[in-house]
Each structure stands twice: as structure tokens, then as C-alpha cells.
Amino acid sequence: MKNISATLAIVWRIAAPYFRSEDKWAGRGLLAAVVAMELALVAIDVLVNQWQNRFYSALQNSDWDAFVTQIWIFVALASTYIALAVYKLYLNQWLQIRWRQWLTRHYLGEWLAGSTHYRMQLKGDAADNPDQRITEDVKNFVEQTLTIGLGLLSSIVTLFSFVIILWGLSNAAPLRLFGTDVMIPGYLCWGALIYAIFGTALTHWIGSPLVNLNFEQQRYEADFRFNLVRVRENSEQIALLRGEGAERARLLDRFGFVIANWYGIMSRTKRLTAFTASYQQAAVLFPYVLVAPAFFAKKIQLGDMMQTASAFSSVQGALSFFVTAYRSLAEWRSIVARLDGFEMSVASAVNLPAHEPAITLEVAGRHVDLAQLCVNLPNGTPLVAAKAFTIQASERVLVTGPSGSGKSTLFRAIAGIWPFGTGTVVIPEKAKLMMLPQRPYFPLGMLRDAVVYPAASGAFEATQVRDALIAVGLPDLAERLAEDGHWNRMLSLGEQQRLGLARALLHAPDYLFLDEATASLDEPSEARLYRLLAEKLPQATIVSIGHRSTLDAFHTRKVTLVKDGAIHVVGGERAAAEPSAAR
Numbered sequence: 001m002k003n004i005s006a007t008l009a010i011v012w013r014i015a016a017p018y019f020r021s022e023d024k025w026a027g028r029g030l031l032a033a034v035v036a037m038e039l040a041l042v043a044i045d046v047l048v049n050q051w052q053n054r055f056y057s058a059l060q061n062s063d064w065d066a067f068v069t070q071i072w073i074f075v076a077l078a079s080t081y082i083a084l085a086v087y088k089l090y091l092n093q094w095l096q097i098r099w100r101q102w103l104t105r106h107y108l109g110e111w112l113a114g115s116t117h118y119r120m121q122l123k124g125d126a127a128d129n130p131d132q133r134i135t136e137d138v139k140n141f142v143e144q145t146l147t148i149g150l151g152l153l154s155s156i157v158t159l160f161s162f163v164i165i166l167w168g169l170s171n172a173a174p175l176r177l178f179g180t181d182v183m184i185p186g187y188l189c190w191g192a193l194i195y196a197i198f199g200t201a202l203t204h205w206i207g208s209p210l211v212n213l214n215f216e217q218q219r220y221e222a223d224f225r226f227n228l229v230r231v232r233e234n235s236e237q238i239a240l241l242r243g244e245g246a247e248r249a250r251l252l253d254r255f256g257f258v259i260a261n262w263y264g265i266m267s268r269t270k271r272l273t274a275f276t277a278s279y280q281q282a283a284v285l286f287p288y289v290l291v292a293p294a295f296f297a298k299k300i301q302l303g304d305m306m307q308t309a310s311a312f313s314s315v316q317g318a319l320s321f322f323v324t325a326y327r328s329l330a331e332w333r334s335i336v337a338r339l340d341g342f343e344m345s346v347a348s349a350v351n352l353p354a355h356e357p358a359i360t361l362e363v364a365g366r367h368v369d370l371a372q373l374c375v376n377l378p379n380g381t382p383l384v385a386a387k388a389f390t391i392q393a394s395e396r397v398l399v400t401g402p403s404g405s406g407k408s409t410l411f412r413a414i415a416g417i418w419p420f421g422t423g424t425v426v427i428p429e430k431a432k433l434m435m436l437p438q439r440p441y442f443p444l445g446m447l448r449d450a451v452v453y454p455a456a457s458g459a460f461e462a463t464q465v466r467d468a469l470i471a472v473g474l475p476d477l478a479e480r481l482a483e484d485g486h487w488n489r490m491l492s493l494g495e496q497q498r499l500g501l502a503r504a505l506l507h508a509p510d511y512l513f514l515d516e517a518t519a520s521l522d523e524p525s526e527a528r529l530y531r532l533l534a535e536k537l538p539q540a541t542i543v544s545i546g547h548r549s550t551l552d553a554f555h556t557r558k559v560t561l562v563k564d565g566a567i568h569v570v571g572g573e574r575a576a577a578e579p580s581a582a583r
């Protein structure tokens with residue numbers, strides 16, 4: 001019971017915001033219409049049940065006129081039923097897509113806000129496969145919440161409507177046991193209730209492991225798909241290393257989890273289906289067994305018996321909602337748990353500084369200042385420290401140090417995406433920062449959009465983009481701006497790095513951080529590009545990470561990360577070169 005109320009509280013937390021959002025009137029209107037139609041369908045069921053009594057009585061009494069009248073009544077009822085059923089589904093689907101659209105936008109917004117997506121990944125306790133949660137889980141949540149919610153509503157209304165009918169019929173068709181009438185008021189209702197309680201308890205007992213099994217199944221399927229995507233993304237390396245055999249083994253290993261869990265689901269579902277199918281078949285006979293003695297003793301008519309059987313099956317069906325919907329309920333609970341996990345993980349990434357020591361980011365002054373900064377790994381181990389380190393405006397600083405000493409992580413902390421640690425990073429007001437990594441990212445699509453990323457497509461004139469590409473030594477690409485492609489895959493790493501620098505020229509940041517961003521270029525090309533940066537962005541502060549000594553010539557100050565006990569510290573400063581030599 002505690003579990004059920006906890007799940008319902010989560011469902012409310014996930015579902016309610018849509019009905020309070022800017023789309024609330026459309027959402028509430030559609031929901032009201034669908035609920036009204038669901039109720040109208042139950043009303044028609046009640047009318048058909050009463051019709052059955054009149055219809056079978058007309059047959060038993062060989063009353064032709066009554067028979068014809070009943071046929072016409074049925075045609076009218078059936079036509080209304082069809083129209084309601086069609087529009088109930090249509091409006092339900094309409095509500096589903098609007099709700100899903102809102103929820104998807106909401107989750108995408110939260111996931112991509114700030115650097116939440118990145119922090120979730122860093123923490124390691126992140127929700128697995130957020131892509132699956134934003135696609136399939138959202139879709140299934142909306143679909144199943146409506147199906148289950150409306151099913152439950154329909155069952156409750158059906159129950160109340162038919163219990164009244166069944167109560168009346170119980171009195172009209174008294175229970176006969178061993179040739180004598182036994183007066184138990186509403187005995188048919190009690191019979192249906194006992195039958196349903198027995199069915200629900202057994203169903204839950206047999207089917208409860210399905211919740212967890214479904215949860216795991218979704219996870220294994222998503223893991224398998226994610227691994228396939230990684231093979232596709234890294235196919236060149238795999239082919240060069242002849243890694244196909246290893247990949248096949250690894251993928252089959254992942255797929256093995258999908259299969260093993262599926263066998264678990266199959267065996268549980270088999271047991272559950274064996275029970276629910278027997279339960280439903282026995283429910284067909286059960287009311288006849290109860291009222292047949294009264295019928296054969298000629299206490300009731302055929303119409304009464306048929307109406308009783310149909311009303312009993314409606315009451316029993318409504319009471320057994322849990323039995324029939326058990327598999328969907330189990331799936332739904334696992335979907336709810338997955339979306340809940342996603343929301344929790346987003347919240348924990350957003351609120352990380354509130355729970356753990358975190359680096360403070362300040363916007364002030366005219367320089368980048370690191371004060372008492374200690375950058376940690378996500379597990380809290382200190383990695384690199386800077387007691388007091390200032391990067392003046394328009395400076396050219398080269399950061400060096402042993403591999404793994406924490407240079408890139410220090411850049412991440414300055415960029416504000418690495419929260420683990422203590423101390424303060426001060427960034428000048430209104431300063432535009434740009435980080436260029438060794439392997440720049442280009443979104444799929446037109447080359448022009450890939451270069452100007454993350455700016456919008458039209459943010460720069462085509463001529464500006466073309467000039468930037470020519471300046472960085474990519475004249476051929478300058479002619480292919482409108483071409484679609486997977487640029488990370490189609491270009492050499494050196495070309496990608498040139499493209500990254502073209503992006504920097506276009507955006508003209510105040511602070512440009514180059515994390516081995518020219519390491520794949522030959523030394524003369526690297527030198528030419530550094531001279532280009534100095535010429536085109538004379539006011540920009542440039543901070544580079546690099547291992548080559550030839551870089552010294554393009555920087556005014558060199559900072560080395562030096563080992564101090566278990567960590568590295570920003571120290572060992574010296575002039576790298578005269579500014580004149582850099583230009």
C-alpha cells in the first residue's frame with residue numbers, strides 16, 4: 001500500500017506540471033472530453049445490459065413487434081457507441097502527443113540547461129541512458145498513464161452502475177441451494193467481490209516480480225543499443241584495429257543480458273497468463289452457476305438470466321481491473337521509476353553545490369582570477385591547486401605540465417562546468433569565453449552551421465564564414481558551406497582543428513582557451529595559425545595547453561603544473577617569449 005501511494009505521488013509529480021503549463025487549457029479540455037466520452041461509453045453499456053433483458057424476453061415470448069423495436073434500439077445504441085469510441089481514441093491520441101511534446105521539451109530543457117547533462121555523467125550515479133528516458137519512457141509514460149487512468153475510471157463507474165443493477169437482480173433471482181431459496185441480499189455482488197479479491201491477490205502474488213524484470217529489460221535494451229551506436233561512431237578505429245571480433249563478443253555479451261532477462265519475463269508472464277486466462281474463463285460460467293437453479297426452477301426468465309450474466313461479468317470485470325491490467329501496470333511502474341530516476345539525477349546535478357563542496361564562480365573585475373582553488377576528481381580526490389593565479393586581459397599564457405596532471409580539468413573548472421573542488425574562479429564581467437578542445441565537436445548537418453556552432457545558422461554571413469575558412473587554410477571547404485555531413489567523421493583531425501580555429505575567429509571571444517587545439521597540425525601550420533590569431537584577435541586573451549616547445553614563441557608567460565605531494569600546483573612561472581617574437 002505504501003508502495004502504491006509512493007508511486008502515485010511520483011506519477012502526480014511527473015504528470016501534473018503539464019496541466020498547469022502554458023498548454024493547460026488544451027490539455028485540460030482534451031482530458032475532460034476524453035473522460036466525458038469514457039463515462040458516456042459506460043452509460044451505453046448499462047443501456048445495452050437493460051436492452052439484453054428486453055431482447056431475450058421478446059425472444060422467449062415470441063413477440064415479433066417487441067423484437068423489431070429492440071433491434072432498432074440496438075442500432076441506435078451501437079451507432080452512438082461507435083461514434084464515441086472513434087472520437088475517444090482520436091482525442092486521446094491528440095492529448096498524448098501534446099502532453100508528450102510538452103514533457104519532452106521540459107526534460108530537454110532541464111537536461112541541457114547549464115551543463116547538467118555533463119555533470120550527470122560525471123557523477124557516475126546518473127540515470128543510465130538519458131536518451132531513452134527522453135524518448136521511449138516519456139512516450140510510454142503518457143500513453144500508459146492515460147490508458148491506465150481511464151481504464152481505472154471506467155472500471156469504478158462501471159462497478160457502481162452495475163452493482164446497483166446486480167443488487168436488484170439478486171433479489172429477483174434468489175439463490176437456490178439444494179432446492180431451497182436462501183435469502184442473502186445482493187449475493188451476486190458479494191460473489192463478484194469475493195471472486196475479484198481472490199483473483200487480485202493471486203495475480204499480485206504471481207506477477208509482482210514483473211515490475212523489476214521490466215525495469216531491467218528497458219535498461220538492458222538501452223545499453224545494447226547504446227553500445228551499437230558507439231560501434232557505429234567509432235567504426236574507423238574498430239576497423240583499423242581489426243576489433244570486429246572483440247566488438248561482436250562484447251555486443252553479444254550485452255545482448256546476453258537482454259535475452260536472459262527476457263526469459264525471466266517469459267516465465268513469469270506464462271504463469272501470470274495461465275492464471276488470468278483461467279480466471280477470466282471461469283468468470284464466464286460463474287454467474288450461470290449462481291442463477292441457473294433459479295432459472296430451472298422457473299423463478300426467473302431467460303432475459304433475467306442473460307442480463308444477470310452480463311451484469312455480473314461487468315462487475316467482475318471492473319473489480320478485476322487489476323488482474324487484467326497487471327502486465328501494463330508492472331510496465332508502467334517501471335517507466336515511472338525510470339522517469340523518477342531521471343528527474344532525481346537532474347536535480348542532484350543541478351543542486352550539486354548545495355550537497356558537496358563546490359568551486360564558486362564569480363563574475364567581477366577585468367581579469368580571470370583563481371583564488372585558493374583546489375580542483376578535485378568527482379570522488380573528492382584533490383587533483384590540482386592554484387593558490388592565487390591571475391590571467392590578465394590580452395595576455396598569452398602557455399600552460400604545461402605532465403600528462404594527467406590536471407591541465408584540461410583546470411580549464412573545465414575555469415569554464416564553470418567542473419564543480420568538484422573548493423575555492424573561487426573569477427571571470428570578468430561580460431567577457432566572452434571560448435574553449436577549443438583537441439577534438440572539436442561539429443553537429444551533424446550543413447558545414448556552415450557546424451562552423452558557426454553554437455550560434456544560430458544565420459548569425460554570420462556566408463562570406464564571413466568563407467573568409468574564416470580560407471584564413472585557416474581550408475579554401476576547398478569554403479566552397480562547400482551548404483553541404484550536409486558528419487564532419488567529425490569526414491575530416492582529418494588537423495582539418496577539424498583548423499575548423500575549430502575558424503569558429504574562434506568568427507566568434508572573436510575575449511578569452512580563448514586552446515586545449516591542445518593545434519596538436520595535430522604540423523609545426524609550420526601551427527605557427528601560421530597562432531600568428532593568424534594574434535593578427536585577427538589582437539585584444540583576446542589566449543591561454544593554451546600544449547607540450548611542444550615551439551609554442552613558447554607565441555606566448556608571453558609559461559605556467560607549469562608541478563608536483564606537490566599527491567597533487568599538482570600551478571607554479572613554476574616564467575616569461576615564455578618576448579611579445580614581439582610572438583607576432
Ligand SMILES: Nc1ncnc2c1ncn2[C@@H]1O[C@H](COP(=O)(O)OP(=O)(O)OP(=O)(O)O)[C@@H](O)[C@H]1O
Pocket residue numbers: 122377378383401402403404405406407408409410
Ligand atoms: N570525469 C572524470 N572522472 C574521473 N577522473 C577523471 C575525469 N576526468 C579526468 N579525470 C582524471 O583526472 C586526471 C587529469 O586529467 P586531465 O585530462 O585534466 O589531464 P591533463 O593534464 O589535461 O592530461 P593530458 O596532458 O594527457 O591531456 C587524469 O588522471 C584523469 O584520469
